[in-house]
Amino acid sequence: MTAWGFFPALQFPAMGETQRRIDVADLADLALGARLLGSGGGGRTSTGAAFAHAALRDRGPVRLLGTRDLPDDHTVVAVGVAGSSAFIEERLPSTELATAVRTLLDLLDRPPFALLPLEIGGVNALLAVAAASMLDAPLLDADAMGRAFPRVEQTSLTASGVAVAPAVLAVPDGTTLTVRGEDNLRVAGLIGANLPALGGWAATALYPCRADVARTAAIPGSVSRALALGRSLREAGADPHDRPRFAASIGAEWLFDGVVAEVLRPDRAAPHLVVTLESALPRQETLRLDAGDEFLLAALDGRQVARVPDVIAVLSAREWSVLGVDALRPRQPVSVLRIPRPPIWDRLAAGDLVGPGAHELGSLDTVAGPS
Amino acid sequence: MNGAPGGTGTPVTARDLLALPLPGRVQTLGGAGGLDRVLDRVVPLGADPGSRADSDPAWSRAAVMADLSARPDLRHGHVVDLLLRMCHHRGAHALIVVGETAPALVTRRLADRYRIALLAVTGAAAATVIGEVTVAVHHPQVATARLLVDLARELTRCSGDLERISAVVARALDASFAVHALDGTITGTSPLPRVPAGVVARFRSPAAELVEGRNVVVQPVSVPVGTPQTWLVAERDDAGPQWRDMASRALALAQGEVSAWATARRLRLAEEDRTHGWLLTELVEGGGRIGERWRERAAALGWLVDGRHVGVQIQPVDEGPLEAPALAALEDRLRAAGLDLTGPIGWRGGAAAWFSGAGPSGPAPRADLRDRLAGALAAFSASPAGRPVVAGVGRPSSGPEGIAATLESARAAALRALTRGGTGTVAADSGGGPGRLLVDWYSSADFRGEAARLLRPLAETDDALVPTLAAYFDAAASVTAAARALGVHRNTVMHRLRRIEDLLHVDLSDPDTRLALHLAVRVFPRPFAGQEFVAL
Numbered sequence: 001m002t003a004w005g006f007f008p009a010l011q012f013p014a015m016g017e018t019q020r021r022i023d024v025a026d027l028a029d030l031a032l033g034a035r036l037l038g039s040g041g042g043g044r045t046s047t048g049a050a051f052a053h054a055a056l057r058d059r060g061p062v063r064l065l066g067t068r069d070l071p072d073d074h075t076v077v078a079v080g081v082a083g084s085s086a087f088i089e090e091r092l093p094s095t096e097l098a099t100a101v102r103t104l105l106d107l108l109d110r111p112p113f114a115l116l117p118l119e120i121g122g123v124n125a126l127l128a129v130a131a132a133s134m135l136d137a138p139l140l141d142a143d144a145m146g147r148a149f150p151r152v153e154q155t156s157l158t159a160s161g162v163a164v165a166p167a168v169l170a171v172p173d174g175t176t177l178t179v180r181g182e183d184n185l186r187v188a189g190l191i192g193a194n195l196p197a198l199g200g201w202a203a204t205a206l207y208p209c210r211a212d213v214a215r216t217a218a219i220p221g222s223v224s225r226a227l228a229l230g231r232s233l234r235e236a237g238a239d240p241h242d243r244p245r246f247a248a249s250i251g252a253e254w255l256f257d258g259v260v261a262e263v264l265r266p267d268r269a270a271p272h273l274v275v276t277l278e279s280a281l282p283r284q285e286t287l288r289l290d291a292g293d294e295f296l297l298a299a300l301d302g303r304q305v306a307r308v309p310d311v312i313a314v315l316s317a318r319e320w321s322v323l324g325v326d327a328l329r330p331r332q333p334v335s336v337l338r339i340p341r342p343p344i345w346d347r348l349a350a351g352d353l354v355g356p357g358a359h360e361l362g363s364l365d366t367v368a369g370p371s
Numbered sequence: 372m373n374g375a376p377g378g379t380g381t382p383v384t385a386r387d388l389l390a391l392p393l394p395g396r397v398q399t400l401g402g403a404g405g406l407d408r409v410l411d412r413v414v415p416l417g418a419d420p421g422s423r424a425d426s427d428p429a430w431s432r433a434a435v436m437a438d439l440s441a442r443p444d445l446r447h448g449h450v451v452d453l454l455l456r457m458c459h460h461r462g463a464h465a466l467i468v469v470g471e472t473a474p475a476l477v478t479r480r481l482a483d484r485y486r487i488a489l490l491a492v493t494g495a496a497a498a499t500v501i502g503e504v505t506v507a508v509h510h511p512q513v514a515t516a517r518l519l520v521d522l523a524r525e526l527t528r529c530s531g532d533l534e535r536i537s538a539v540v541a542r543a544l545d546a547s548f549a550v551h552a553l554d555g556t557i558t559g560t561s562p563l564p565r566v567p568a569g570v571v572a573r574f575r576s577p578a579a580e581l582v583e584g585r586n587v588v589v590q591p592v593s594v595p596v597g598t599p600q601t602w603l604v605a606e607r608d609d610a611g612p613q614w615r616d617m618a619s620r621a622l623a624l625a626q627g628e629v630s631a632w633a634t635a636r637r638l639r640l641a642e643e644d645r646t647h648g649w650l651l652t653e654l655v656e657g658g659g660r661i662g663e664r665w666r667e668r669a670a671a672l673g674w675l676v677d678g679r680h681v682g683v684q685i686q687p688v689d690e691g692p693l694e695a696p697a698l699a700a701l702e703d704r705l706r707a708a709g710l711d712l713t714g715p716i717g718w719r720g721g722a723a724a725w726f727s728g729a730g731p732s733g734p735a736p737r738a739d740l741r742d743r744l745a746g747a748l749a750a751f752s753a754s755p756a757g758r759p760v761v762a763g764v765g766r767p768s769s770g771p772e773g774i775a776a777t778l779e780s781a782r783a784a785a786l787r788a789l790t791r792g793g794t795g796t797v798a799a800d801s802g803g804g805p806g807r808l809l810v811d812w813y814s815s816a817d818f819r820g821e822a823a824r825l826l827r828p829l830a831e832t833d834d835a836l837v838p839t840l841a842a843y844f845d846a847a848a849s850v851t852a853a854a855r856a857l858g859v860h861r862n863t864v865m866h867r868l869r870r871i872e873d874l875l876h877v878d879l880s881d882p883d884t885r886l887a888l889h890l891a892v893r894v895f896p897r898p899f900a901g902q903e904f905v906a907l
Contacts, residue, residue, distance in 0.1 A: 183867060262476035269443035269471070276477035286484075288477040290449050302481050304458035361449065 022129055026227060027053055031179035032322070034125035037222075037339070039311045041294030042122015042148030043085025048135070051093055052126040062129055063138040065114060067220050072212035075111040077101055078144055079131045080118030082152050082191055083239040084167070088123060091172075092356025096203035097131040100170035107166055114138040116207070118155070118212060121148030121311070125202075140214065143222035145324040146208065146342040147180070147311045149354060150293045153188035156342075157207045159350040160217035160352070164188060167206035171198050219342045237320040247337055255298055255305050256287040256336040257317065257327040258262040263328050271360055272296075275328055277336070287336060289314070291325045296359050297337060309354045311339035316337030342356070382409040383508050385434065385465040385488035390545060390586075391507045391514055395495030399609075400474050401482030402455075402489045407611065408464040410434045413505045416454075430461035431467035435509055438497035440470030443563055451478050451489070459485040467504060469497040472840050507613075515617045518543055526628050533558050533632045540625050544618050546586075546607035550629055552636070553756040554599040554699035564606035571602045572755035574701055577623060578795045579615035590622035592630045600696055600756070603755040640695035647672060647716040653721065655775040665759050674713055675727035682765035682777035683712065683744065684720035685786040687758050690823075697763070700756035701747075708747035710740075721760070721785065722776050740764065744796050752794060759794035761785055790893035822891035828874045830895075836874075839867040844889040 018038050019128035020213065038045070056062065090092070092342065105113060115135070117128035120143035120213050132139040134365075153164060153324035164184045169177040169191060173265040177194055179186040195202060209217070227352035229250055235264055236246030247254050258279035275289040290297040306312050314323045328334070344355060353360060384407040391395050399406065401584030411432040435458050439450070444787045458466050463489040482489035492500045498687070501743035507514045522543045529535040533550060534901070541548040541560040546834045549559025549572045557563060565664055566587045579588040587606050607614075650669055654661060661669075661676075669676055685701065686694055691703065694717075701715050701722060742760055744855035751757045763784025765777035788798035829836040839857060841866065854861040868879060877884045 130501050200647065264473075264475045270473070272449075274449070274475035274477070276475050276480070278480075286477045286480045288452060288475065299449065299452060299477075301484065302459075 007307050012125050020064060020369060021057070022064055022223070023058045023061040025057070026051055027126065029227050029230030029234060030129070030223070031126060031132065031230065032233050033226030034120060034122055035226065035322045036233060036313050036323070037120050037146070037218070037226055037311055038122035038148040039294040040291060040314060040323070042047070042119065042124065043088055045123055047092065048123035048126030048130070051129040052133070055130040055169040059133045059136065062132040062262065063268050064223060065138045066220060067140060067142050067215040070114055070211035071211060074211040075108060075113040076140060076209055076211055076214040077104055077205050078116045078118045078157070079125035079128050079205050081127055081151055081201050082204045084193040085123060087200030090283055091199060092173050093203065095134070095171050096170040097127060098134045098201040099176060100168045100205040101135055103170065104166065104168040104174045104208060105277045109293055114140050114211070116218055117143040118152070118204070118206070118222065119143060119145045119148055120146060120226055125223070125226055140218065141223045141224065142220045144218055146219045146222065146307060146345070148294050151188055152191055152204065152206065153184045154354050154358065155207070156219050156344050156350070157209070159348040159353055160182045160321070162207055162209045162213060162217050166207050166208065167204060169198060169202040169204050171202050210311040219344055232284060237295065240320070243320065243335070248252050248337065252313070252337040252339045254335070256285070256300065257340050258287060258330050258334065260330050260332040260334060263330060271312055273325060277334065289336070290361060292359050293325065295325060297363060298338065298358060306338040307356055308359060309341040309345050311341070313339060314336045363369060374478065376862050381511065381612050381616040384409055385418050385490065385769065386609055387613035388434070388465070388467070388490060388504060388507060390607060390610035390614035391617070391685070392518055392545070393492065393493045393503050393507065394499050397492050398491055400472065401479030401491045402485065404483060405464055405486040405488040408486070408488070410508050411462055413501070413508050413702045414463070415501045416890050419809055424478050430463040433463040434465040434467055434504060435463045436467045436469065436504060436678035437898040438469045439472060439503070447502045448597040455489065456482045457486055457487055458487050463487065467492060471502050478553070504873065511613045515620060519620055519624055520618060522624055523735070526625060529628060529768065531632050531635065533629070536625060536628050536632070540621060544605050544607070546605045546618065546623055548603070548605045552633065553602060553603040553696045555703055556756070564604045566604060566606060566685055571604055572603060575599065577619055578655060579619045582607070586615050586618070588615055588618040588622055590626055590627050591617070592633055600631060603629055616711070634686050637695055640699060644695055644698055644717045647714070648718065651718060652718055654771060658775070659773060661771050676771045676774070678727045678771050679767055679769040680727050680776070680777045681767050682725040683713060683762055684721055684765070684778060684781035684783040685748070685760050685762045686789055687760050688789065689759060692719060692720045693758070694736055697756045697758060698722055700754050704747045704754065707750065708743045710743055710747060718778070719782060723781070725774060725777060741799070748795050748797070754812045761788035761794065761796045763788050764797065821895050821896045825875070825888070826895050828869060832874055836867055836871055837892060839864060839885035840871055840888065841892045843868065844885070844892060848885065869877050889893050
């Protein structure tokens with residue numbers, strides 16, 4: 001399995017290599033990169049970008065710190081929103097991100113702190129920037145997921161034994177909900193269960209931990225990576241001939257070029273969306289994509305070629321834009337890329353937490369055997 | 372395993388599984404190209420599709436069965452994709468999924484690509500389905516025996532009712548089914564088998580064949596002697612060799628019930644014909660004098676008694692009367708030729724029929740009557756129930772006694788047609804002529820039998836001898852004229868006449884011998900001579 005190592009410029013940024021600031025001008029690339037890392041999910045980054053834009057415009061750029069830039073005893077708090085990205089479109093975020101972080105810090109006696117993006121894939125990457133700006137706090141160049149996941153416990157922090165609690169949920173009217181507990185699955189379950197009562201989504205501050213813990217438990221370089229991916233994607237978009245070079249430059253594997261032949265929507269019994277893609281004659285290969293909120297599996301003629309937590313990116317062949325799970329339509333020409341998973345997942349043996357089995361594709365491992 | 376695990380010698384294919392009586396509903400989801408691959412074994416994977424997958428390498432030519440009935444979440448089937456891939460690599464020929472399955476296009480494409488028949492069974496418990504498929508593949512004879520036992524029980528409840536028999540057989544085989552009778556009647560379930568009646572009637576023994584991709588199984592109903600008059604036909608699109616084998620046995624079983632029906636039907640047709648024949652006999656023997664009761668019965672049968680009539684007598688060229696199925700087929704052909712006749716009625720070894728017109732002028736004269744009649748005769752001769760026949764048309768005659776008169780005249784013409792022409796000849800009685808003297812001779816069964824006995828050695832030796840003798844006599848004993856008529860050399864005729872003398876131990880220079888043989892040749896059946904018209 002090719003790992004993150006394809007990213008020579010972006011891998012494990014040493015102290016001083018990290019871009020030091022995120023400014024308004026960076027948001028478009030960040031949004032593009034975050035969308036790519038969303039693996040077809042993670043919510044619409046344009047909404048987050050607009051929100052972050054307003055924050056940065058009012059308060060200036062955000063300081064970006066490498067994980068090694070913080071003193072060991074400083075506190076790191078993960079920040080993002082939990083819930084349905086569809087509801088974020090209906091009710092735009094305002095002050096609740098800051099409220100959630102402040103409430104959590106109050107519980108911790110207000111230590112010096114930095115924010116960690118909970119999820120680099122999708123809208124949460126941009127909301128973390130906005131939160132850092134609003135709180136005038138440094139942002140760690142890292143994240144807890146490496147892509148987008150549907151549940152808050154699906155993080156490298158959980159896999160490393162960091163407690164999700166105390167976790168604070170906040171909504172715009174000032175209501176907050178604090179969840180405490182030892183068991184991350186239980187706490188995450190309670191957070192999920194309360195979201196409907198909170199209006200579908202809530203700002204959340206969670207996983208408070210020491211900087212030296214975050215240094216090994218978080219996925220390093222995520223923000224710079226998203227920025228670089230976004231920049232490369234934007235540049236490659238102009239000229240189709242640059243696309244293969246783009247894939248190579250970001251360490252991605254080019255899986256497939258073809259046309260969407262069928263989109264089988266999920267139903268009550270079968271929770272996954274299945275997309276059939278067909279390539280042109282004479283090879284006429286078929287690629288299968290299984291998706292939940294994000295793309296989870298890709299199989300070429302029955303052989304698995306990508307699986308969560310790999311990022312599976314589907315790009316429109318015409319515009320070279322990143323397509324979400326819901327955007328696929330029959331007869332659409334697309335290209336499919338695999339961006340290898342960060343090595344931390346293999347190091348932590350976190351298959352049960354973030355692999356196919358965690359996405360109700362459970363019998364896969366037992367059936368598949370060596371492919 | 373030689374493709375016959377069950378020992379019946381007939382291989383089982385995935386297509387058979389679509390047709391065999393399995394519980395639940397079986398449908399093909401993909402891999403149609405693999406439906407005809409032979410299945411040697413069944414590999415059940417159990418409730419967890421993956422639990423035994425890696426530990427059982429013996430998948431060669433197997434039907435792999437996966438129970439997904441408890442996992443509706445898998446019905447879009449990425450697991451099915453993986454199983455297909457494993458089937459492909461391990462040489463399995465079919466993948467059978469139990470439970471509601473709605474595979475994505477990609478799954479169907481994969482099955483197509485690997486030529487692995489992907490079947491889904493719904494509406495039955497997995498354990499039952501797996502058990503039944505195992506029996507069907509490993510012991511197909513058991514499935515067949517079960518079906519036959521059930522069928523036998525059902526058939527006994529049909530009490531000879533052909534529609535019920537048809538429904539029972541069709542349901543048991545899940546096929547379309549029909550009984551074809553020789554006269555062209557077809558009884559069966561809707562939709563009827565598509566195989567044409569002409570094709571069916573050619574079968575002399577049971578057969579199971581693929582006809583244009585359809586499985587056609589035909590069972591002629593056995594008769595003690597002669598050719599079959601009734602056939603059982605089952606047909607379905609999707610089935611394999613095992614189904615054809617099973618269907619053959621089922622039809623053989625149903626044959627008994629159908630045979631009883633066919634016999635009863637034959638008796639009924641014969642009875643109808645006898646009623647007509649009785650009325651006709653009474654009319655002829657009474658010399659046209661008839662009572663009120665006779666009139667009532669004739670009217671009930673649709674006879675127009677008081678008009679003017681033109682009789683037609685149809686006579687078989689070979690021996691033996693025309694029986695009920697043949698009469699039914701003949702009626703069918705006469706109607707098809709647009710001839711609106713009363714009859715045909717079995718009459719004096721052949722069949723009598725007549726046109727009736729209401730007024731004294733009688734039926735409108737038909738210029739094309741001969742052609743139509745000759746066409747009907749040819750069609751009848753070529754039909755499954757048909758025999759070679761000739762026809763005579765009588766002189767028009769009026770009133771009840773006119774029916775008897777015109778039929779007698781038609782019969783005389785038919786006998787002339789027999790003697791003067793070959794099969795298909797239509798002769799009209801235009802009245803008069805010394806030839807009428809010979810009618811009694813020709814119509815004598817004793818004379819015809821004696822003539823046949825006399826000439827048989829010639830017919831059995833060489834087909835050319837009887838025609839040569841006839842040509843010789845017709846040419847007033849001129850060898851030269853006979854050779855010209857036959858299109859052969861004079862010496863050939865001389866040679867044949869010598870062989871005839873040797874074979875019959877006769878001397879052709881003797882006038883009595885010549886006269887006797889001439890008369891005999893006249894009534895001896897000849898090969899088909901086209902639609903010749905012979906006037907007396």
